[in-house]
Amino acid sequence: MSYDYSKVIIALDTPDEQKALEIVRLLKDKVSVFKVGLELFCSQGPKIVKKINNEGCKVFLDLKLHDIPNTVAGAAKACLSTGAFMLDVHASGGCQMMRKAREAVDNADVSPKPILLAITVLTSLDESDLAAVNINKSPTEQVKTLALMAKESGLDGVVASPKEISVIREAAGDDFLIVTPGVRPAWAATGDQKRVMTPAQALDEGADYIVVGRPVTAAPDPAEALNKLFQ
Numbered sequence: 286m287s288y289d290y291s292k293v294i295i296a297l298d299t300p301d302e303q304k305a306l307e308i309v310r311l312l313k314d315k316v317s318v319f320k321v322g323l324e325l326f327c328s329q330g331p332k333i334v335k336k337i338n339n340e341g342c343k344v345f346l347d348l349k350l351h352d353i354p355n356t357v358a359g360a361a362k363a364c365l366s367t368g369a370f371m372l373d374v375h376a377s378g379g380c381q382m383m384r385k386a387r388e389a390v391d392n393a394d395v396s397p398k399p400i401l402l403a404i405t406v407l408t409s410l411d412e413s414d415l416a417a418v419n420i421n422k423s424p425t426e427q428v429k430t431l432a433l434m435a436k437e438s439g440l441d442g443v444v445a446s447p448k449e450i451s452v453i454r455e456a457a458g459d460d461f462l463i464v465t466p467g468v469r470p471a472w473a474a475t476g477d478q479k480r481v482m483t484p485a486q487a488l489d490e491g492a493d494y495i496v497v498g499r500p501v502t503a504a505p506d507p508a509e510a511l512n513k514l515f516q
């Protein structure tokens with residue numbers, strides 16, 4: 286079975302601009318969306334987004350905004366000027382916060398508008414981690430609650446683990462985007478990810494995008510690792 290590499294987002298978790306751009310240049314024939322997270326953004330600032338765009342690639346600007354509604358609205362507005370293709374906020378910031386982020390995107394004079402996603406339950410957390418913060422629900426139940434809040438707040442989709450795809454689809458429908466990190470080919474180490482499936486399983490379950498970092502970027506030959514992502 287052949288899998289669609291346009292659904293693959295590569296996470297550039299490095300503080301180093303040259304290393305990030307090297308990976309983009311090495312993989313851009315196959316993948317067109319790269320993720321700039323807090324490590325790269327805090328090290329290099331917003332200009333890194335333009336530099337990746339100049340390579341002909343799109344950027345998921347993954348800053349996981351989570352604050353009071355007014356502050357998140359301002360930060361989302363500031364993110365829009367970077368030219369990002371995707372932005373995210375934490376669903377657990379609440380519906381009012383997510384609606385303010387939605388308004389900031391809708392009111393901005395940018396075209397096309399970025400996709401606005403909500404983080405549900407981080408893929409590094411399991412049931413015992415949720416219990417430790419007094420959330421006495423399974424990750425699946427909590428993801429469903431947060432995904433429905435995100436949908437009600439007008440967001441375009443959510444970030445969740447592949448294990449929750451079918452529950453989100455059933456609750457939120459086919460036109461709600463599902464982006465799944467926590468993907469690990471059978472040949473890769475799980476590391477700090479707890480709710481995982483393989484990239485092939487995640488796409489079979491119906492993920493719109495999968496996010497993968499270290500199995501590709503930390504491999505001795507990232508291009509070869511990308512080629513065998515679905516094995």
Ligand SMILES: O=C(O)c1cc(=O)[nH]c(=O)n1[C@@H]1O[C@H](COP(=O)(O)O)[C@@H](O)[C@H]1O
Pocket residue numbers: 296297298320322347373404406407408409444445466467468476478496497498499500
């Ligand atoms: O928002 C994310 O992208 C994200 C959400 C989540 O729940 N889990 C998660 O791992 N991520 C990100 O996805 C990437 C996964 O990287 P690897 O674990 O190296 O494949 C990292 O950049 C994380 O910040």
